Amino acid sequence: MARMLMKGNYAAVYGAAMAGCTAYYGYPITPASEIAESAAALFPKLGRIFLQAESEVAAINMVYGAAGSGQRVMTGSSGPGISLKSEGISYCAGAALPCVIVDIMRGGPGLGNIGPEQSDYNQVVKGGGHGNYKNIVLAPNSSQEMCDYTMLAFELADKYRTPVFVLTDGVIGQMMESVTIPEPVKELPDKSDYAVFGNPLHKNLVNSIYIDHDDLEAWNMVLYKKYQQIEENEVRFEEYMMDDAEIVVVGYGSVSRVLRTAVDDARAKGVKMGLFRPITLFPFPVNEIAAFPGRGVKHVLTVELSTGQMVDDVNLALGGVIKSDLYFRLGGNVPSADEITGKVSELYGEVK
Amino acid sequence: MKKTVLRKPKGFIDVYKHKPGAEKDRTHYCPGCGHGILHKLIAEAIEDLDIIDDTILISPVGCSVFAYYYFDTGNFQVAHGRAPAVGTAVSRANPDKVVISYQGDGDLAAIGGNNILQAANRGENIAVFFVNNAIYGMTGGQMAPTTLLEQITTTTPYGRNANTDGFPMKMCEVLSQLSAPTYVERVSLHDAPHIRRTRAAVRKALQNAKERKGFQFVEVLSTCPSGWKIDPVKSMEWVKEKMLPQFPLGVYKDVSNEAVAVERPVPIFDPAIVWEKLGISSVADVDFPRGDVPDEYRKMSIRVAGFGGQGIMVTGQALASVALEYGYNVSWLPSYGPEMRGGTANCSVNIQDGTIGAAEAVKPGLLLAMNRPSLEKFEKFIVPGGTLIYNSTLIDIKPVRNDIKVFAIPITGIADELGNTRVQSLVNIGAYAAITGMFNVDHVVELLPKLFKGKKQAIIDLNAKAVKAGYDYVKENF
Amino acid sequence: MTDAKYPRSEVDPDKCKGCGLCIAACPKKVLVFSPKLNSKGYHYAEYVGSGCVGCGNCFYNCPEPDAITVYLRNYDPEKVV
Numbered sequence A: 001m002a003r004m005l006m007k008g009n010y011a012a013v014y015g016a017a018m019a020g021c022t023a024y025y026g027y028p029i030t031p032a033s034e035i036a037e038s039a040a041a042l043f044p045k046l047g048r049i050f051l052q053a054e055s056e057v058a059a060i061n062m063v064y065g066a067a068g069s070g071q072r073v074m075t076g077s078s079g080p081g082i083s084l085k086s087e088g089i090s091y092c093a094g095a096a097l098p099c100v101i102v103d104i105m106r107g108g109p110g111l112g113n114i115g116p117e118q119s120d121y122n123q124v125v126k127g128g129g130h131g132n133y134k135n136i137v138l139a140p141n142s143s144q145e146m147c148d149y150t151m152l153a154f155e156l157a158d159k160y161r162t163p164v165f166v167l168t169d170g171v172i173g174q175m176m177e178s179v180t181i182p183e184p185v186k187e188l189p190d191k192s193d194y195a196v197f198g199n200p201l202h203k204n205l206v207n208s209i210y211i212d213h214d215d216l217e218a219w220n221m222v223l224y225k226k227y228q229q230i231e232e233n234e235v236r237f238e239e240y241m242m243d244d245a246e247i248v249v250v251g252y253g254s255v256s257r258v259l260r261t262a263v264d265d266a267r268a269k270g271v272k273m274g275l276f277r278p279i280t281l282f283p284f285p286v287n288e289i290a291a292f293p294g295r296g297v298k299h300v301l302t303v304e305l306s307t308g309q310m311v312d313d314v315n316l317a318l319g320g321v322i323k324s325d326l327y328f329r330l331g332g333n334v335p336s337a338d339e340i341t342g343k344v345s346e347l348y349g350e351v352k
Numbered sequence B: 001m002k003k004t005v006l007r008k009p010k011g012f013i014d015v016y017k018h019k020p021g022a023e024k025d026r027t028h029y030c031p032g033c034g035h036g037i038l039h040k041l042i043a044e045a046i047e048d049l050d051i052i053d054d055t056i057l058i059s060p061v062g063c064s065v066f067a068y069y070y071f072d073t074g075n076f077q078v079a080h081g082r083a084p085a086v087g088t089a090v091s092r093a094n095p096d097k098v099v100i101s102y103q104g105d106g107d108l109a110a111i112g113g114n115n116i117l118q119a120a121n122r123g124e125n126i127a128v129f130f131v132n133n134a135i136y137g138m139t140g141g142q143m144a145p146t147t148l149l150e151q152i153t154t155t156t157p158y159g160r161n162a163n164t165d166g167f168p169m170k171m172c173e174v175l176s177q178l179s180a181p182t183y184v185e186r187v188s189l190h191d192a193p194h195i196r197r198t199r200a201a202v203r204k205a206l207q208n209a210k211e212r213k214g215f216q217f218v219e220v221l222s223t224c225p226s227g228w229k230i231d232p233v234k235s236m237e238w239v240k241e242k243m244l245p246q247f248p249l250g251v252y253k254d255v256s257n258e259a260v261a262v263e264r265p266v267p268i269f270d271p272a273i274v275w276e277k278l279g280i281s282s283v284a285d286v287d288f289p290r291g292d293v294p295d296e297y298r299k300m301s302i303r304v305a306g307f308g309g310q311g312i313m314v315t316g317q318a319l320a321s322v323a324l325e326y327g328y329n330v331s332w333l334p335s336y337g338p339e340m341r342g343g344t345a346n347c348s349v350n351i352q353d354g355t356i357g358a359a360e361a362v363k364p365g366l367l368l369a370m371n372r373p374s375l376e377k378f379e380k381f382i383v384p385g386g387t388l389i390y391n392s393t394l395i396d397i398k399p400v401r402n403d404i405k406v407f408a409i410p411i412t413g414i415a416d417e418l419g420n421t422r423v424q425s426l427v428n429i430g431a432y433a434a435i436t437g438m439f440n441v442d443h444v445v446e447l448l449p450k451l452f453k454g455k456k457q458a459i460i461d462l463n464a465k466a467v468k469a470g471y472d473y474v475k476e477n478f
Numbered sequence C: 001m002t003d004a005k006y007p008r009s010e011v012d013p014d015k016c017k018g019c020g021l022c023i024a025a026c027p028k029k030v031l032v033f034s035p036k037l038n039s040k041g042y043h044y045a046e047y048v049g050s051g052c053v054g055c056g057n058c059f060y061n062c063p064e065p066d067a068i069t070v071y072l073r074n075y076d077p078e079k080v081v
Ligand SMILES: Cc1ncc(C[n+]2csc(CCOP(=O)(O)OP(=O)(O)O)c2C)c(N)n1
Pocket: B061, B062, B063, B064, B080, B103, B104, B105, B106, B107, B108, B131, B133, B135, B136, B137, B138, B139, B144, B224
């Protein structure tokens, strides 16, 4: 049966398998280890490559090698490992290599702990590594989405020849839900114009160095335009009970699930509350959030498992017309729906 | 091989098209630089071994960062030190190609030290050419891991001091200790006879690579006239006088003759077999018909809690798995993290139609408490009118709430009577089925082979008994 | 071309970087620095016109791919002179 109960971490690998990902390179870290484990279990069955690298640094460079060889390739990790991958991701972006990186966020900074947090937002969404680059960032909030968005991540990675993140937290990675496995893709895109195959027709070059200043500026402009295109075409978000909402709670990943419950609770008490959930964090749904005031929204509360990272983007989008308030929990703690509704009435009183 | 002319080898690109500027017919290297000499030997071998069209070369960070300008092969330029990692993936993607990793001493022995060790240890099908010029050339003459004691560099202005800077790193000696490498040799470029020896080593490594005989490592003592601030001819003498005593030449390991080709499968993309290989059937899911479920049990938020080892996680997963077969949306969330190691375990399960919001059962409609601490911890959170099932075998106190329905069930006792306390989880499922009416016991039993995939029939039979026992206990006592 | 021209070494003045490695490696000392400068300002290496024994040392010692060509008729690069 195509319907299976599985952890988000497993679902991501099923999605990758269906997307025609033929190589997985990774290094274990809680709460992302099941990604490597499931790839180790599934990929050999499919005649695909799984290799446990010696570090995240090695893993992302293997991803670079595989992507440059024309493979659909993936790695998975969490906070500390993503920090280590940053240089390699910058190289992938600079060499315009498509790849998929799954980040199951844990608590930081430093070793932090293995509980859920969303504190990788800035390093993942804003680039993280050096240079003018951006990652496309998809933020699933269920096992099904872990599967579907990992699949989508491969499509977008190839469409734009850029690294794509699937960014979520330990709750979504560790939670089991039913997943309907999608049909595998029928064929893979042709990459012969850039991939190195080591044959006479495809002696391509994969590189990110442009020693001449004008050349590097020109290349950066190509990337810049690509990111603009992504901003135009790829914004994704979800709205819940937004039509008449006066209070909007904004959150992504596991937080958005709590917020949905909070909205249900608030609505049961007659409070006009709605949920806005960015699904792509880059590109960020700027226009949609900018439209809040025009839709009659009076208050915005951003909820994160980080001390205010996404809220900066929400406020930029709101452009000062309204200022988003912020509520967060940290260290592996997750807010309850009651906490949210409590915060809403504390901040905004009994709004009608 | 006899030649009638010694000229620019065909392993080089005709016109260096990737090189910016006007000088597309000469290298970027300083006059007298050893990199150029080694390049020529490699390009010649690539031509002579007829592997021009089957070679992928990886350029490092260092003065040879632009090696890709010159070689008429597939080319990668990669991050500092990571060529062996990139090469690993390139080789795995193209198991039938010759992959060359060209690296300097800072690249290979400092920043990329672990990457080279691990690639060597995996026996990757890569030929590594390691240029040991005892210095960082590209960045202007800083200390390398191979810098000699007393040698002055811009970062050892008083000379390399073993006490503070360590000793010159001997990579051949290190790598030859590993089981996997096929061929490890140190050669030198300091005069014509040694260049001939280097030529032979390059050819041997590439011949082995062509035959896919695993990991090949050729360390080449080389010059950096600019970094050393010594003229090119005297640089050669410096290699001979200073470097040779520190870095003895010779073959450190060679099992080329015994080595068999490392065969690694070509990665496959075959959508037609994916579902079959992963055991996913394309037959549509058919839900079990649902029984009469009272309103209060149609949208369940459940907390299961107890000691680690009491089957807490299995109970939760089984609840979710069975509910799934009735077409419900389900979620199962383990407590992971700090609590996991403390001996207590709990998980949250949601079963409902429609989208599931918060995954954690903060205010459960049903609490299944398997031990006393769990009862004490979670009882107060049960929603008014909710349900408590507790394990009366182990819990010797009474619940305090009187606004909830309470089922005291000797779960551990029932499992014990069946001969195995491990079947507690399925006793739980039976009891849950009886209380909520959500599951039909026969359906649960039908699902057991799937839930316990790979387990012996006896285990499945025992669990079937456990389901019935849990169910019967509720029906008989409440 | 007549046999008389073999063996001989030929330096392309514009591609030579004047490092002198070929000159040092030549057993017959038939390569010398030219008094002239090339376009990059190097005193390039030059074959004196006779005496080359076709050992190939200059070719293999030269770091530039295309600066030296050695013409021979029957040469065994594995043989060291
Ligand atoms: C991560 C990173 N750190 C440092 C550098 C700067 N860097 C460039 S080349 C180099 C040293 C190269 O030395 P070596 O590998 O010995 O090669 P050589 O230039 O001597 O041929 C360094 C430190 C870099 N490019 N990337």
